[in-house]
Amino acid sequence: MEAIKVRELRKSFGDFEAVKGVSFEVGTGEVFGFLGPNGAGKTTTINMLCTLTKPTSGHAEVAGFDIVTARDDVRRHIGLVFQDQTLDGYLSAEQNLRLHAELYGVESKVVKPRMEQVLRMVGLWERREAQVMTFSGGMRRRLEIARGLMHSPRVLFLDEPTIGLDPQTRASIWSYIRQLQEQEEITIFMTTHYMDEAEFCGRIAIMDGGEIVALESPERLKEAVGADRIRIETADDERAIAELGERFDLEATVSEGAVSFAVADGEEFVPRLFAELEVPIKAVNLSRPTLDDVFMSHTGSTIRDAEESSAKNRNRAVMKAMGGRR
């Protein structure tokens, strides 16, 4: 059975369309990732699937229940870790979990053992009585994951579960996620900006500007790009791009301060490049396809470039919002 089925899901805020009719399916037990730059519509999609926001149009089922007509049933079967923190800092870790268990109607006699299980799983059992206020960012994140698991959800939604965490904590969170998948037959739907994390997913959907531009397993996506990627630093990027177009019929772009393009066989091409290009080359870098390249081939920019430009837009929007406030 499919854990999540989505058909033509759309969400508009006023006349801005944040999610432009996405469709996909996630199988039971799968780890499914949403990859995309800021503002791509990842959180908006999750919010619709979790019944927090009503879709403008389209249809979706989670754990076999319709997200519009059976909101409660959906809620009973999902766990959620939001992008922003939603713990009560005044309460202890244990009190936060207990509160959650009560809200979800977890049978009283299993609350304690389940709490111990999830807290041990994220390595916070010893700190259960401490106020959450005193926790570090990584500890809070792990506690939120534990909380999302309190009621044994069928589908766990994780919106950027590892953002802002150090690599060590990120790795440990990933190990919990995989452990979970083995132990609880749980379906995991997550979003991330980190390319290296997307590799852990069974399948990933690349989202950009409210649309899914690619959906495959990471290996297949990389294969599809096929080509090797060459990045060169030159004295004159503009001219280099023009020359590459004329001489080799290659389409090159500038990203992160270097000219980059794809070729079928990089090792053979590099010597020709040095021999035939007139613009002086300062450095050259050849790489096998990565998810970054996949992202680039589908969206025309690296995820970091996409983020920088959208961060600029967002700052502008924030300034506008602040200026326009009553």
Place this chain on the structure above:
Amino acid sequence: MSTDAFVAPPTVEVRVPPRSWRSEVRAVKIVWRRELIRFQKDRMRIVTSLVQPLLFLFVLGSGLQQLSAASTDGVDLKTFIYPGVLCISVMFTGMFSAASIVWDREFGFLREMMVAPVRRSSIVVGKVFGGATVASLQGLILLALAWAVDVPYSLGLVLGVFALQLLLAFSITAFGVMIAARITQIQSFMGVMQMIVTPMFFISGALFPSGDLPGWLAVLNRLDPITYAVTPMRTLVFANLDLSAEASQTLNPPITWFGWEVPIALQVFMIFALGMAMLGIAIAEFNAGD
């Protein structure tokens, strides 16, 4: 990072039951309990919210005593304004309790509650009851000061005052939560509440008798819902004092509508009915939200 991170503990089976009235009751109870736990942990709030009532009672009360000795028929001004101060304390803490829903939104916790498989009304009811309980617990501290203003204790006084405080706290919190459904920023929320609650408090006659007021003030006074909380409170406290009929008449005249004396029971009922109505509106607003 602790070392037990990778040990797999046995899986505990959990099933979330379908929604029932029992799960709603549990939700109300836990939201209510959370307010109490937070109140307990927040000593500072207990202290700061006592400042204002104490200022009114001891500074204003003692200060103006010199002017008013002649006209209060021998009753100390502090004793006179004591019932009013019992009300103000509850009003302002009730308001702060309601503000917690705005904080919860700001810190994201509201979302955790809103996405739970329970009715939003259960969350709102739990919030309002929790806020009301906290406010009236705060009120109990002021009740302990009765001896300082020459009000003798009796079981009736303690129970009566607590019940009235609970009722007033409920209505004020419901009012606050109703406002909080619309105003989502803490600064604006506090501003709006101050702007509404402070005049209501002054006009209510918490600090003066409502007998011979100038026409415009008398009208405002009768329109102010808080009047109908202050008068029963004062009647209750004065019933414990040994007052002359005259003093009682000047200091605690009955509230009249065009000459008709409004019964105390009706006044209390009005506060209750208003509270319920605002709770209803608050629930409707939270249900309508995304």
